[in-house]
Amino acid sequence: MATQISTHKATALTNPSNYALTSHRLRRTLHDFTKQPIVLVACGSFNPITYHHLRMFEIAKDFIRQNTDFEIVGGYLSPVSDEYKKAGLVSAHHRVKMCMLATEQESSWLMVDSWEALQNYQRTAVVLDHLDYEINTVLGGVSTRDGEHRDVQVMLLAGSDLISTMSEPGVWSHDDLDDILGRHGTFVIERTGAALDQAIDSLARWRNSIYPIAQLVQNDVSSTKVRLFFRRGLSVQYLLPAVVIDYIEQNNLYPDDGPCTEKDKGKGTESGEADISTSESSNTCVKKP
Template identity: 65%
Template sequence: MSSDINPSPPPPTMDFSNPPNYTFPTHRLARFLRNPDKQPVVLVACGSFSPVTYLHLRMFEMAKDYVRQNTDWEIVGGYLSPVSDQYKKPGLLNAQHRVTMCNLAADLTSTWLMVDPWEAFQSYQRTAVVLDHFDYEINTRLGGIPLADGSLTKKPARIMLLAGSDLIATMSEPGVWSEPDLDHILGRYGVLIIERAGADMDQAIDALSRWRHNIHLIHQLVQNDVSSTKVRLFLRRGLSVRYLLPSPVVDYIEQHGLYMDDGPTASAAAGAVQSEKEKGKEKEGADSSSNAAC
């Protein structure tokens, strides 16, 4: 087995804004690296999770299998990072409900997944900044992952984005993501992409060939096209969503009468496109002002 990603130096200390009473979750982060020769990796999935589905959870298991069979990395943690309410997606359920559902799903169906509410309870944060946040919390504040139980020696963890193939399709579309952000996400961190039914990834990946070594495509051996959009549609039509979502999430939705009137059926990918476009323009404007001042 070989690794396509070499450990990068830790980022400079950054001033991140934190939501009120925020604490970074580490209760399921590996206490030590089982194999000291391997590269510790933390998976981060960003998204609406409105609601979280079995496919969202299944993505982490598929990534874990891929890593075990094809690399010399070791997964030491997995995080769901629900997006802010300021994501500008029509009909987006409020963050409190989405974070609660993600916690129910992670706590009651997994032994290693966690939910980080940092992104959810503040202004919209670009994906590149979210990954920097995880890098800072795990590698700067915690100092990395101990090499052995009780060891004082620690190894920096590689933060990697975990996403469906619709995300890489938007990344390959000109003008959607800023070039600096793409280079930061794909060049510094890398991404594990879960193939979705009917998606043709070859063209998208070719358009991102500069970062091809950091893009890892994972094929679904059992096809699953469950999406949050379809689940919301079912709920509005009064159809059952049992066995599409974890039972505690279904119970929570029914208890609170969620998604009975969801508004326009905009997809998460559409929301991502719009948000990244706007944030990219803001960043370019700030960069231009900074350069002019110098």
Template identity: 55%
Template sequence: MTHSPRAGDEVAAQAPPPVLAMDGDELDGYSFPKNKFISMKHAAKRDSRHRSQDKVPLVLVACGSFSPITFLHLRLFELAKDWTKYPRTEFEVVAGYLSPVGDAYSKAGLATAKDRIHMCQLALEADADSRSSWVMVDDWEARHTEYQPTARVLDHFNYEINTRMGGVEMPDGSRRTAKIVLLAGADLISTMSTPGVWSQEDLQHILGDYGAFIVERAGTNIDDALASLEKWKSNIHVIHQLIQNDVSSTKIRAFLKKDMSIRYLVPQMVIEYIEKKNLYTDAQSRQAALNGEVAAS
């Protein structure tokens, strides 16, 4: 487990990842969402103890299928934000993003990108007036017809926030480079420690250049997973769940196929959308097969 740096601690200087020109402007109709950024100025006015001027602006990026999105996906953001506050760290969360994978990602149970994006938007819409309204859906990854590696997705956020936006405005009016990190469950780190699954180049870019906030999951030995990622341990922050939540999209799909209730596991507006579109059912799979499509099992 990593040491949790407090504000005021001496933290080794880390050069930000190289900012590359991206192709967002070339995607027809694409616009980077930034309307829910948390103002560092407002944070400082609310609580001077936050010492926002000394903080590193933090952007949490959760990549995944979200097929469908669950309450646990949303809880990841809250757990990560709480971790930055207790004990107080050098970070100040300014934004969170859900980045659904595109249709080119071949995976059983994958609804269309259009459906998954809409479900993510509905999940956040239901929470629009709450304190979690700083989380947004970015469809840049999902708009691509080719699969976009996680490292490139993080590059996209780095480009949009630190180049096009010029970083984050601080309380004194200056602008500071935001730290972009991958937010994920411990099951992802487990795959990163499995030989041959991820390239060393991608691991260096994701964990070394950016960093990761990892929330523990039942059934995953986080210590074993981190053992082979020792060289990046200072940039991997482990967050423990005080209340274990083992909900997963796979289990939700299994419930739906058995005609079992998923109420209180998935946002109600998402449930209604699933029912309306007849998603994740055997009937949907049979229809997809008749249409010559890949069945969403």
């Protein structure tokens, strides 16, 4: 069973004007008073969001229900800011909107937090601390059926490439690793062939708060491939929600520019970007400091 990690009360962070945390699907009452309430958070470009991003939450949900003492009370996608300045990154306004359309149509429990997208580049640790503050301090956490207050543990959901970068010396600051892994914890979707065990061994101090999850059905759909399909005029039906496809076409976000060149094909990690997904390293990311 999962080792419960003590929650961390973050201090108030500056919010963009007119910002308010989306919380309409945040469940405020625990079903099982013996469990620790958690919220899953995925940080990334979502350029665009695909079914694979949504599927990762469901994979984690099954694992958590069957193997841990946690109870999920909500899930958030946090699109990266335009200040990330990655080539081909459409505006945060569009990426937030696509995530909202996808979650509202395809999920009953996922939400989008626009805080990160609406301002300057923010580190992953800061994003998690922000949500900790908004959920536990501003909203007051959750309660048991008997009215007992509980703080919610905000936990990162990411792909196995994330842990690989965290185990590399000098890539992440020790303080941020201690915040992300020590105070919050992470669920990591494994990728076939990734040396996840070795990476976790390098992060032995936080081993008890890193939860690797196997993919029972392999899925290599990525935003990079979806963008390439759009550029080549190929069908993307069933790779991402129809409502997102319609939005992309209405706003001409990824225009058809003819046959791709070699440089359009799959790229590796760059600028410290580690993939949230398990097969893509150039569009959905968890940021280093």
